Amino acid sequence: MGTSVRAGVVSAVRRYHRQVHGGGGDQPLAWFRVHVPHPRLWRAPQHDAAEAPAVAPVVLDQPVRHRLVEGLRMGGGDDELVTASAPAPRATSTVERSYAGMASLLRMSSHCLVGVPEEVADRMRWAATGCGLLASRLDGLPVGARVRTPAEDVRSPLQVTTLPGWVIGTDAYGEPVVLYLPPGTTTLLRGATAEVVSLTIPPSGRVVGEDVILSTTIAGWEAAWHPQLCRVVVDTDGDLEEGCLPDVVVDLTAGTVRSGGTTVGITPLPLRT
Structure with missing residues (x-):
């Protein structure tokens, strides 16, 4: 075996060991x-409009x-x-x-x-x-x-690719209404079941603490700001909207999603607890 080939084999073995075990003489x-x-912030029902193009x-x-x-x-x-x-x-x-x-x-x-x-x-x-x-x-x-x-x-x-949307309910036609939770934005999740619904963020593909920060107070929301993270405010008592300046408001009690001047009715998902 030539010197260059032998060096390549040794390098490959060390690389694999580092990848899997975080050791082998190299830094992990x-x-x-x-x-x-x-x-985009969310996907509203598209019955009267063309579907938005996919993100490259x-x-x-x-x-x-x-x-x-x-x-x-x-x-x-x-x-x-x-x-x-x-x-x-x-x-x-x-x-x-x-x-x-x-x-x-x-x-x-x-x-x-x-x-x-x-x-x-x-x-x-x-x-x-x-x-x-x-x-x-x-x-x-x-x-x-x-x-x-x-x-x-x-x-x-x-x-x-992008992460899939976080489904927070269905519209009048049974189509999913999803939030994309882009970085730098705030979503207010309001209602008695808000805490339970927030538990569905991880199976949507997001890492809580890395992609999304959950807050239950205005002080927590302010402290959690980061340009690469989305903040989700969990408001079970319904009194935090004025202080947190949300981009999207999900009212689980009223069955609505509001963003800017657009409001869509939803049926929350029938989650088992």
């Missing part, structure tokens, strides 16, 4: 779920990977980036399973993951933004994840 990887931010995916090809490396200020080049795909997390509670069953047609089947060296992990959110992406840190490589090879990244780069 920090793993992020990446997605494209959605430009971001392809993690060599130019995008190079831009990400520059944003991370990594010295080793894009060879230090690792991509993976993982199945969407399974629902773990009765409420989550109830939601997942009703919103199954909108759920993502898999997530796109990017692993970066731990020493540059704090820059990942901002570097990803420069590539048209949002990045949410995970605790580690999820169960069932499949790490991709460099050859796969060249031959068939990952296509990163």
Whole structure:
């Protein structure tokens, strides 16, 4: 075996060990779920209007990977980036399973993951933004994840899409009314069942604390502001609207969704608790 071939094999073995186990003599990887931010607040019923066009995916090809490396200020080049795909997390509670069953047609089947060296992990959110992406840190490589090879990244780069809409009810025709929870916005969830409904955010594909911040007070809402996060205010008593300046108001008691001058009637999902 030639010297260059032997070095390549050793490098590949070390790389795989670092990807899966976070050791092997190299610094461990920090793993992020990446997605494209959605430009719209919500999807209202489209019976009298043309369906809005789909949001274009971001392809993690060599130019995008190079831009990400520059944003991370990594010295080793894009060879230090690792991509993976993982199945969407399974629902773990009765409420989550109830939601997942009703919103199954909108759920993502898999997530796109990017692993970066731990020493540059704090820059990942901002570097990803420069590539048209949002990045949410995970605790580690999820169960069932499949790490991709460099050859796969060249031959068939990952296509990163938006997260699916969060279904908060159905309209008069039985069509789902969904919120996209784009970064920098506020959604007010009002009504006695608001806390239960907020539990359906994780099975919609979002990471609470990373993609969405839940607040139950005006002070909490103010403290949670971040340009890359959506704030959801859970208002079970119905007295927080004036203070939190929401972009979308979901009134579960009245059965309405309001954004700007548009109000749509909804039937909340029949969630099991």
